[in-house]
Amino acid sequence: xxxxxxxxxxxxxxxxxxxxxxxxxxxxxxxxxxxxxxxxxxxxxxxxxxxxxxxxxxxxxxxxxxxxxxxxxxxxxxxxxxxxxxxxxxxxxxxxxxxxxxxxxxxxxxxxxxxxxxxxxxxxxxxxxxxxxxxxxxxxxxxxxxxxxxxxxxxxxxxxxxxxxxxxxxxxxxxxxxxxxxxxxxxxxxxxxxxxxxxxxxxxxxxxxxxxxxxxxxxxxxxxxxxxxxxxxxxxxxxxxxxxxxxxxxxxxxxxxxxxxxxxxxxxxxxxxxxxxxxxxxxxxxxxxxxxxxxxxxxxxxxxxxxxxxxxxxxxxxxxxxxxxxxxxxxxxxxxxxxxxxxxxxxxxxxxxxxxxxxxxxxxxxxxxxxxxxxxxxxxxxxxxxxxxxxxxxxxxxxxxxxxxxxxxxxxxxxxxxxxxxxxxxxxxxxxxxx
Amino acid sequence: xxxxxxxxxxxxxxxxxxxxxxxxxxxxxxxxxxxxxxxxxxxxxxxxxxxxxxxxxxxxxxxxxxxxxxxxxxxxxxxxxxxxxxxxxxxxxxxxxxxxxxxxxxxxxxxxxxxxxxxxxxxxxxxxxxxxxxxxxxxxxxxxxxxxxxxxxxxxxxxxxxxxxxxxxxxxxxxxxxxxxxxxxxxxxxxxxxxxxxxxxxxxxxxxxxxxxxxxxxxxxxxxxxxxxxxxxxxxxxxxxxxxxxxxxxxxxxxxxxxxxxxxxxxxxxxxxxxxxxxxxxxxxxxxxxxxxxxxxxxxxxxxxxxxxxxxxxxxxxxxxxxxxxxxxxxxxxxxxxxxxxxxxxxxxxxxxxxxxxxxxxxxxxxxxxxxxxxxxxxxxxxxxxxxxxxxxxxxxxxxxxxxxxxxxxxxxxxxxxxxxxxxxxxxxxxxxxx
Numbered sequence: 001x002x003x004x005x006x007x008x009x010x011x012x013x014x015x016x017x018x019x020x021x022x023x024x025x026x027x028x029x030x031x032x033x034x035x036x037x038x039x040x041x042x043x044x045x046x047x048x049x050x051x052x053x054x055x056x057x058x059x060x061x062x063x064x065x066x067x068x069x070x071x072x073x074x075x076x077x078x079x080x081x082x083x084x085x086x087x088x089x090x091x092x093x094x095x096x097x098x099x100x101x102x103x104x105x106x107x108x109x110x111x112x113x114x115x116x117x118x119x120x121x122x123x124x125x126x127x128x129x130x131x132x133x134x135x136x137x138x139x140x141x142x143x144x145x146x147x148x149x150x151x152x153x154x155x156x157x158x159x160x161x162x163x164x165x166x167x168x169x170x171x172x173x174x175x176x177x178x179x180x181x182x183x184x185x186x187x188x189x190x191x192x193x194x195x196x197x198x199x200x201x202x203x204x205x206x207x208x209x210x211x212x213x214x215x216x217x218x219x220x221x222x223x224x225x226x227x228x229x230x231x232x233x234x235x236x237x238x239x240x241x242x243x244x245x246x247x248x249x250x251x252x253x254x255x256x257x258x259x260x261x262x263x264x265x266x267x268x269x270x271x272x273x274x275x276x277x278x279x280x281x282x283x284x285x286x287x288x289x290x291x292x293x294x295x296x297x298x299x300x301x302x303x304x305x306x307x308x309x310x311x312x313x314x315x316x317x318x319x320x321x322x323x324x325x326x327x328x329x330x331x332x333x334x335x336x337x338x339x340x341x342x343x344x345x346x347x348x349x350x351x352x353x354x355x356x357x358x359x360x361x362x363x364x365x366x367x368x369x370x371x372x373x374x375x376x377x378x379x380x381x382x383x384x385x386x387x388x389x390x391x392x393x394x395x396x397x398x399x400x401x402x403x404x405x406x407x408x409x410x411x412x413x414x415x416x417x418x419x420x421x422x423x424x425x426x427x428x429x430x431x432x433x434x435x
Numbered sequence: 436x437x438x439x440x441x442x443x444x445x446x447x448x449x450x451x452x453x454x455x456x457x458x459x460x461x462x463x464x465x466x467x468x469x470x471x472x473x474x475x476x477x478x479x480x481x482x483x484x485x486x487x488x489x490x491x492x493x494x495x496x497x498x499x500x501x502x503x504x505x506x507x508x509x510x511x512x513x514x515x516x517x518x519x520x521x522x523x524x525x526x527x528x529x530x531x532x533x534x535x536x537x538x539x540x541x542x543x544x545x546x547x548x549x550x551x552x553x554x555x556x557x558x559x560x561x562x563x564x565x566x567x568x569x570x571x572x573x574x575x576x577x578x579x580x581x582x583x584x585x586x587x588x589x590x591x592x593x594x595x596x597x598x599x600x601x602x603x604x605x606x607x608x609x610x611x612x613x614x615x616x617x618x619x620x621x622x623x624x625x626x627x628x629x630x631x632x633x634x635x636x637x638x639x640x641x642x643x644x645x646x647x648x649x650x651x652x653x654x655x656x657x658x659x660x661x662x663x664x665x666x667x668x669x670x671x672x673x674x675x676x677x678x679x680x681x682x683x684x685x686x687x688x689x690x691x692x693x694x695x696x697x698x699x700x701x702x703x704x705x706x707x708x709x710x711x712x713x714x715x716x717x718x719x720x721x722x723x724x725x726x727x728x729x730x731x732x733x734x735x736x737x738x739x740x741x742x743x744x745x746x747x748x749x750x751x752x753x754x755x756x757x758x759x760x761x762x763x764x765x766x767x768x769x770x771x772x773x774x775x776x777x778x779x780x781x782x783x784x785x786x787x788x789x790x791x792x793x794x795x796x797x798x799x800x801x802x803x804x805x806x807x808x809x810x811x812x813x814x815x816x817x818x819x820x821x822x823x824x825x826x827x828x829x830x831x832x833x834x835x836x837x838x839x840x841x842x843x844x845x846x847x848x849x850x851x852x853x854x855x856x857x858x859x860x861x862x863x864x865x866x867x868x869x870x
Binding site for chain 1: 457460461464465467468469565570571572573576577580581582583584585586651710713725726727728729730731732733734735736741742744745746747748749751752753756757760762766767769770771
């Protein structure tokens with residue numbers, strides 16, 4: 001008789017329903033590939049009344065997740081509750097008691113990752129999380145297995161479909177942020193409360209997970225510099241296009257030769273011919289640059305029930321195969337050992353090119369004052385646009401700098417504020433030319 | 436003391452030298468990640484005189500590969516000889532005697548794959564081959580581990596940098612095939628004898644490897660329909676661009692719902708907005724479409740010493756980690772079991788759209804005859820260009836069809852040949868609109 005792997009699913013929302021359906025559809029395939037029959041034997045959710053579009057035995061539903069966690073017949077917990085608590089308590093309890101866990105929960109990993117991996121070790125259980133970043137794109141395995149001979153220099157990704165949808169359409173349809181946000185909500189691409197996505201928190205959680213894997217340090221959400229997309233104006237897309245750039249919300253993690261790591265999330269100007277610049281709509285992509293492999297790109301659907309189920313079930317399959325062979329799941333994954341404390345580079349020391357938009361009074365001497373303030377802080381100008389509106393004394397001045405240091409740029413902007421030539425706070429975007 | 440993994444390297448050419456250098460550079464990293472110290476203890480090559488740009492102890496060189504194969508202290512053989520023999524004999528002998536093998540040899544895998552995997556099983560050894568397809572792109576792991584919960588529908592890739600370099604520049608620089616081939620040779624992107632690349636054989640070997648993994652059948656080079664790029668004319672790039680297409684040499688493997696598999700290599704028209712259409716120069720990319728994940732794309736450097744070393748050493752790392760943990764290497768890889776005989780769809784039954792170029796006499800009635808011949812075989816026309824040259828009675832007629840069946844297209848072309856209206860054999864390219 002085929003060995004069975006019993007799964008308890010906690011969280012029966014959209015993704016949970018997708019996992020139930022995907023497992024039903026491809027159960028035979030998974031058994032062929034793993035030698036083990038994986039089946040969901042219990043499901044916990046706060047709502048056990050609402051009907052889901054899936055075939056399931058309603059008697060396996062419970063509103064008490066502890067029934068699953070205490071069930072000795074359950075080998076694996078799939079955690080799809082999301083958020084920090086009670087997800088973290090569930091996962092820690094499962095791991096401590098020797099149940100393997102598959103999760104899509106990047107917030108939890110970016111906040112309590114090290115504690116959870118310690119709990120896994122304690123319980124001799126495995127924690128799998130392919131679904132936490134990039135939806136169906138197997139980027140976690142790429143970092144843990146595929147590119148493992150490389151010293152990773154850069155990981156940079158478009159990791160949030162909601163933001164990419166909004167930015168893509170602000171650029172192509174010349175619409176304002178608020179308009180596009182409302183459209184994204186109408187299409188179901190943005191949540192009723194979109195804060196988590198549009199403020200960049202989701203991207204920051206995912207970037208912390210990727211950075212931890214790539215550089216082998218315990219990099220957390222609080223280590224990430226985060227700027228969302230809510231201040232983006234339509235006019236910036238026009239100026240960027242004129243200058244040959246696209247604008248994307250990127251999660252970026254880079255290590256320099258001395259091992260210093262910078263981890264940041266912000267809207268970013270990318271040259272139009274860059275690989276990531278072409279990733280549009282709800283798609284995700286992750287660029288990994290390694291010392292041997294050079295630049296690689298991984299592209300696919302970053303969200304949605306089926307792509308996420310693809311990642312969740314690839315983790316289930318890895319566990320099933322190991323259990324079937326009497327192995328400990330996850331042993332084959334490789335990681336850089338955490339040698340020494342993490343060494344983070346603060347954003348004030350960031351060196352990159354900058355896009356600066358000033359709203360100025362259109363009067364003689366303004367340009368000289370602006371460029372003087374920049375020059376005083378070692379910032380040189382690469383290109384510039386000045387655009388006045390007919391009949392008004394106001395103009396936009398857009399400056400793209402050569403590489404400069406963030407604290408110099410901030411100091412120069414503080415100087416310009418004192419000069420009384422700008423009508424509103426200057427707008428800064430960072431430029432990445434080598435992605 | 437750190438456990439050691441002794442490696443015998445067979446084949447000390449460009450890639451072999453790259454592996455020696457990459458291992459020297461990242462040895463510490465690999466030890467951190469695997470807990471085991473991997474080191475090359477013997478190297479065999481037919482030429483042990485020529486100096487290589489690498490640091491190595493010349494006393495470990497031998498011209499007799501059997502010295503490595505018979506050395507009981509060697510745990511792993513890296514085979515970088517290439518070609519069918521003697522590579523196959525070396526690899527089979529190594530596996531039978533319990534040595535694990537890492538190879539980049541797609542020709543060998545596409546010709547003797549099943550026999551080699553049987554030898555591995557016999558010797559309780561593992562055969563790893565990440566470097567055989569896509570250079571540094573971890574596409575083998577993506578199929579074996581990352582997308583394993585999916586029923587794969589399509590794998591399609593730009594798998595040969597030489598061909599992609601030539602086609603990219605024929606399109607952008609309006610140059611003839613022979614000119615671009617000579618330039619590619621001058622830059623070292625094409626071999627002095629380029630047949631293996633430009634006739635599509637290399638792409639076919641890689642496509643057979645990918646198809647075997649994706650569909651779980653023993654698909655070999657001889658199962659692949661192959662057309663190279665040597666008949667490509669500059670004019671076809673112009674007409675294709677006018678019609679909204681790029682032209683790429685693709686390896687394509689598709690399975691239909693009944694499990695019938697088609698495996699083919701040919702220059703292909705792709706809509707310009709398709710992901711693969713944007714992959715230029717010496718880069719490779721593989722698109723995998725699964726029933727859950729949808730379309731994913733994996734992109735990177737498909738050749739070169741460092742990217743190939745990245746793949747070779749990721750395999751070495753997997754073996755090192757397993758040996759260090761007392762596990763059998765490779766057990767964690769998942770494959771579709773080969774249930775039933777392979778069921779191949781012959782190219783005559785292929786259903787796709789076609790690009791047809793006719794050189795006709797520019798005289799009344801020609802178009803009616805051409806379209807009549809197509810209509811007689813159930814082929815309907817989607818778009819058409821007719822272009823005459825001033826002062827000559829000759830014209831090009833380019834037709835893009837709706838979906839049609841290959842044997843109908845061939846029959847229609849045979850009919851047009853009998854009509855005496857074409858001045859040379861019509862040129863056919865296949866179109867893929869859904870990649």
